[in-house]
Each structure stands twice: as C-alpha cells, then as structure tokens.
Amino acid sequence: MRAILLVGTGGVEALEEAEVEYPKLEPNSVIIKVKGCGVCYRDTLVRRGFMRARTPVVPGHEVAGEVAEVGEGVVDLRKGDLVASLIYVHDPHNPECKGEENTCRGNRWIGEDLDGCYAEYVKLPRWSLTKVGDPGKSPPEAYAFAACVVGTAVRALKTIARTKEGESVLVTGASGGVGIHALQVAKSMGLRVLAVTRSEEKAKVIESFGAEVIVYKDKFSEEVRRRTDGRGVDVALDAVGGPTLEQSLRSVARGGRVVLIGNVDPLPQPLMLGLIILRELRLYGCLNSTPRELEEAVELLKSGRVRPVYRAIPLEEEKVREAHLLLERGASLGRTVIVP
Ligand SMILES: [Zn+2]
Structure with a gap:
C-alpha cells in the first residue's frame, strides 16, 4: 500500500x-x-x-x-x-x-x-x-x-477548566486547526468567546462562528481587559503556547484559569511567576482526550x-x-x- x-x-x-x-x-x-x-x-x-x-x-x-x-x-x-x-x-x-x-x-x-x-x-x-x-x-x-482537536477542547473546557455557562473564555491561535474548533466547542457550551488572531483576513472566518475577534500585533491582554470591563476573562485556552502564554496569563481575571492545549515553541519559556502568585492564577496542561x-x-x-x-x-x-x-x-x- x-x-x-x-x-x-x-x-x-x-x-x-x-x-x-x-x-x-x-x-x-x-x-x-x-x-x-x-x-x-x-x-x-x-x-x-x-x-x-x-x-x-x-x-x-x-x-x-x-x-x-x-x-x-x-x-x-x-x-x-x-x-x-x-x-x-x-x-x-x-x-x-x-x-x-x-x-x-x-x-x-x-x-x-x-x-x-x-x-x-x-x-x-x-x-x-x-x-x-x-x-x-x-x-x-x-x-x-x-x-x-475537538476532544482536546472538550477536555480543556469541561474536565480541566470546569467552565460554567455564562463564563467567558479567550482562545489564542483562533484561526489554527485547534483554535477554530475550540472556539466552537466553547460556543456550544454557552460561553462568551473572545478569540485572538494576528490575521485581519482570518478574523472574518472566526467571527462567522460567533466569537468576538481581536486582531493583534504583539499584545492582546489590554484589549481583552477593555472588553471585559477591566476584569479579564474567566478562562484562557492557549493553543499557541510560548509566544502567547504571558499575554494569556495577563488576560484572565483574578483566580482565572489558563489551560495550555498547544505549544508551537518546544524550547523553555520565561514565566512571570509573580503574575501567577499575586492574582492566584491557575495554569493547567491538557493532553489530548x-x-x-x-x-x-x-x-x-x-x-x-x-x-x-x-x-x-x-x-x-x-x-x-x-x-x-x-x-x-x-x-x-x-x-x-x-x-x-
Ligand atoms: Zn494531533
């Protein structure tokens, strides 16, 4: 064969x-x-x-x-x-x-x-x-x-982050294979979805699935906070990893959950530990389904x-x-x- x-x-x-x-x-x-x-x-x-x-x-x-x-x-x-x-x-x-x-x-x-x-x-x-x-x-x-893809998003949102209807979730890498489906899983659970992408072009496709899109160059956490009355989202699903993790941590509310579902950079990443401690953030890994x-x-x-x-x-x-x-x-x- x-x-x-x-x-x-x-x-x-x-x-x-x-x-x-x-x-x-x-x-x-x-x-x-x-x-x-x-x-x-x-x-x-x-x-x-x-x-x-x-x-x-x-x-x-x-x-x-x-x-x-x-x-x-x-x-x-x-x-x-x-x-x-x-x-x-x-x-x-x-x-x-x-x-x-x-x-x-x-x-x-x-x-x-x-x-x-x-x-x-x-x-x-x-x-x-x-x-x-x-x-x-x-x-x-x-x-x-x-x-x-779909099963990982189900695990991240339900089993790991234990999201509840009405909560808000941020999805990074929203136009990628994982992101574009993760945001749909989140919508199907009755969550408010903010999605970030670097591509103006792809923003339209993401929007067609009912997500609020933020197109960014280097940073997106300020815009996420602005759109959530300064509070931040309840959960961030980070499908990108290294390049977006710090911004994801800065985008969640006090006690917020960040779930890593993907990582494009296999090398070690610097992490702002103070950010996690001072705001009691929870950082989870999610391995498939x-x-x-x-x-x-x-x-x-x-x-x-x-x-x-x-x-x-x-x-x-x-x-x-x-x-x-x-x-x-x-x-x-x-x-x-x-x-x-
Ligand atoms: Zn795979």
Missing part, C-alpha cells in the same frame, strides 16, 4: 513517499481504510526530533476511516463502519488508566511508537476506536481530528454544533511536505486532512 514514511529527523525531506506492507491483522484489532488523516503540529515536532518516535514510521495520529477487516475478539464493529481513533493506544485492563487514559503510563502513540495514518490503511486496537456510524452533518474525513471526550467530540461534529474547518490534500509527498511547512509558519486556516 502507499504511505508517507518518516525516515529520520530533520526537514520536510525526512517525509518520503513509499510502498509499505499492508498491516497484519491481530486479535482485538481492526484494519481501517483511511478516509481522513489530520496533519497536526505535533507531527512537525516529531519530524524535527523534539518528540521521541521510532523511525522509519508512518506518521499521523488523527485517524478516521472505514473498517476494512476485524480481528478475532472484535464483536461490535463490521466492515464498512466509520470509526474515529484516539491518538494513543492505552492498556484497557489497567485500572489506573480508567478515565485518565490520555496520561496513562505505558501509552504508545500512534504515528510515533506505532504506524499511523499517512497511509491507505492503518491497524489499531478496538479500544482506541469510537464508532461514528452515520457521520451526520460532518463529512467522514472530518472525524480524523475529533480526538486531537479520553475515550469519553472523544465520544462527546464525535457528537458535536455529527450534530453540526461544531462545523469542521479543513482543507483536504491527497496522499502525496509534495502536498504533505507543504502542509508541514504551512503549519510551521502558522499560516494554515483550520486543519489539513490527508484524504488518500
């Missing part, structure tokens, strides 16, 4: 088109015909060697597809079923993992420890998959980023309360390399999804 392989670490030339072996079916696993494979910032970090991966490996952890074959022991999926995957493989028998599967010790990461979805087919265990069934208002390939949050994400996409924003590209070396470069420049609007 055709695939894009990550053959080492470095520039985009480390991504090579190749003919690889069709996966071998095993008990409790499923072979999926890939309908969509999201290209994630994490993929670029892996490629550049900032995250551990075995090479050569088929990258890509954002999987949606049709069941092509079911292994022994899989009783509730059939050929042709549309499924969406978590981005990792956990141990379903470890009681420590229950409900916290995303941070469980021993997790293996799809597209890093295991072959991923930059390919025509991928093999995954049943417990990493959620059955989508009828895709409803979103196209099948959009379920590729149900776990890593659990099976429960993935199910919620799938429902949001099915019902159309979250409308997927993405562009499809073919499974071709040149296109995939381009998508990586676009992500690194922060120039993409929404997600890029490989549709083989």
